[in-house]
Amino acid sequence: MTERPAQRVPNRQLAALIAEAGFSNAGLARRVDQLGLEHGLDLRYDKTSVTRWLRGQQPRGTTPALIAEVFTRRLGRRLSAQDLGLDACAPVYAGLEFAATPEEAVDIASGLWRKDSGSHAELRKIAFTPAGLVVPSRDWLIGRADERVGRGAEPAAARVPVQGRASVPRQRQIDRGPGQRVTAGDIAALRSVSELFRTLDHAYGGGHARQALVRYLEHEAEPMLRGTYGETTGRRLFAAAADLTRLAGWTSYDIAAHGLAQRYFVQALRLAQAAGDRPYGSYVLITMSRQAVYLGHGREAVQLARVAQQGVGSGPPPVVQALLHSAEARGHAVLGEVRASTASLVRAERSLGAARPGDDVPHWARDYDEAQLADEFGHCHRDLQQYRASAQHAERSLQLRSPGYARSRLFCRVVLATARLGLGELDQACALGAEAAQQAMEMRSVRAVEYVRDFERRLEPYRDASAVRTYRDRVAALS
Template identity: 80%
Template sequence: MSERPPQRIPNRQLAALIAEAGFSNAGLARRVDQLGLEHGLDLRYDKTSVTRWLRGQQPRGTTPALIAEVFTRRLGRRLSAQDLGLDACAPVYAGLEFASTPEEAVDIVGGLWRKDSGSHAELRKIAFTPAGLVVPSRDWLIGRADERVGHDGSAAASVAASSGATGATTGQPGAASYGSGGGGGGGSAGPVSVRVPAQGRGTVPRQAVPAGVPPARQTDRVAGQRVGGGDVAALRSVSELFRTLDQAYGGGHARQALVRYLEHECEPMLRGVYGETTGRRLFAAAADLTRLAGWTSYDIAAHGLAQRYFVQALRLSQAAGDRAYGSFVLITMSRQAVYLGHGREAVQLARVAQQGVGSAAPPVVQALLHSVEARGHGVLGEARACTTSLARAERALESARPGDEVPHWARTFDEGQLADEFGHSYRDLQQYRAAVQHAERSLQLRSPAFARSRLFCRVVLASARLGLGELDQACALGAEAAQQATEIRSARAVDYVRDFERRLEPYREAAAVRNYRDRIAAFG
């Protein structure tokens, strides 16, 4: 006598959520298929598939996570596969979750650091997904700083108890912090004297560990140790060091060393013993380093990985109680969206950042936020909105005064960078004469230390000259930029040059273009 197959139990949880969301079976199937396409999955679900799920059949693979994400977007609250009565599976949005607690945030970002440090090539091939921007930015906007971030250490609770050391509670968690340091009133380390070698391919070893950074896997720090102000100051100093290297030589030079430092130094600190005041400062420093890991990943075209780092930096900034830094992370995400051609998402992120800090932000910060919004409008070809945002940025910067309290991450935003934003925006709007004017001004004002930014601006100037029909000047500028691109490790620099070369295609038989190609070939 053959055994009867086990009877499936109807999925009442899924049925209740379908009713709450107002979906039809066909509507739910269509949304799951559409979300699958965002992740490169060719799914063919229909209303019959949903009927089977309601009768108790379990969908396979990552489909439960996709279904959960469909309901998360519709209902505005985070739902898991288990909440829908489905079997757990690996989340398709791994790394894009906006954690509900600081402990969960450390688990998520720590997992990213470890996988990235382990040279998982597939991690750097993860696709950027515009849909993954919605929930984190919304949760940040409506969320508040965590009430408690102090930690007794998972392996050192007895140490914390015996010492009797508990940090004082920070004042007004969640308020925007515009001081020189991170959130919770924590100050960053003072200016770091970094000796940067002259540019050139042979000057900085590939993935070399900069002086002062402990070699990977040789650190003595372990989870459960007490964290003090000196530890946080060290994180700040290391952040400045890596930032300087990135600006001068591109994200590819020391990115891997940065990630290893995060894994072997920063994560054990986050799992260590600290009170509230130190905890806020620690999370602020971790947010800054994590954003930088995302920025350097973005610069080597690991866009999905960069997006995940940015989301986690945003969550860490919330734990720090540093609303202003959260806005900086959001405009970093907006810049990536601009670069990838997602203008609408870029504008939305910039506006969320503005709303999150409000009108109390220093003029320099306001100028930065408005200029990034302008870039999104420029990509969309929205001339009026773009020029309006640029005008707001210009007025805000003009109202800045010496002695204003400006956060460390906004201190480099000056007339030179604003002129660069103008140049890019007008180039995108095909207003080439204005683009030339502002790009030239930016190159006059910006320090040679910002080598990559100057390269980008030079390409913008070359493209604008080309748009005005000045082929000889355009090719000369483009050749200079192409040579500089060989001296830094930046996929974005290469892409800028390639974009210029695509613009040259209609003139490929011209003598100036042939000379340009000969010069490029000589660079090897």
């Protein structure tokens, strides 16, 4: 005699919480789907799905964690999947949360580093979601500075030297252990490594050393953040970790891992708040705005740029103001908003014109110069189909830009090629496009390849022209 399958037990815990929250079945399903979008998940639950859960069916994957989060937000208290009568499950991909405390920020960021440095290939396939931008940017703007970030730091007055014994410098361990004291030299090393990876990214693309950067965060930055440090050192440590985390996001963005990049940016924003560095937080938001522009989300790009302007703090140097205004201009240009884009560009130009050699410019804004501003103008005019102005500014940027910024020069060369094409100068456009295609093949940058592909799509109406056939032959020979 065969055994009958065990009957499902109705989920009374879930039913009670649905009643407490005042959800309908359809309302709960809708909220789970919406929360899934925030995490880059395309879910299709409906009221029938909730009915099945109430009858005892267990949802799969990360869904129990999503359901628990929906109730947590609604009821104002932390609930787990088990509290809802659901099985323990895989957590939702972390990274879009804006942590409540510095300790939680370290946990979330380090969890992201560890997953990314491992064999979690699916992490790099997570979709970018505009909905995931709203809460972190809002929380950063209205949030208060963390009162304390120091960890286990003994007050100076309490450290009494042992008498009658020579003081011998203690050799530091080669491998950093948990709780080890963080020094100024440690933070200087983080800063130096950040500059190294930034230089590699500019010259060779984000894919060149991205994985090494992530491993460095896991094996060096995380132990420091879990070490021992006072308030001043702690703020500097969080600032350095924020910079490296933003760079990990930037390199992820460059290889088209857009959902992963988005998570890095959110965590960099939170680490910057722990550092008490509002200007750097605004820079992270501008980075997020640039990603939104690239992905065609102009409205979100404008909103992020404006939040950055509101939250940057009092009296940022003119160079920083120029950076903030030009990012807003790019968002308006993607939307085809000529007047708004032009007004933002004018503000950026005036701000940069007000810059003086003695200004106290943060390290992350020192690259913003005449070449970068001309590049911003060129991109905006291209998006607004103002091709003559685009060509003029792109040419100026290429004249001024250092060879070390190879990827930026490639982007600008494609902008110039597109402008020449828009002006009907097909031969020049194809020659410039071929140069860019060759450079793209020498880089590990998906963005570089996509710039070239965008240009090639614009060539399609002229595919039978001699110049275009020559271009395609040249590019084919390169591969």
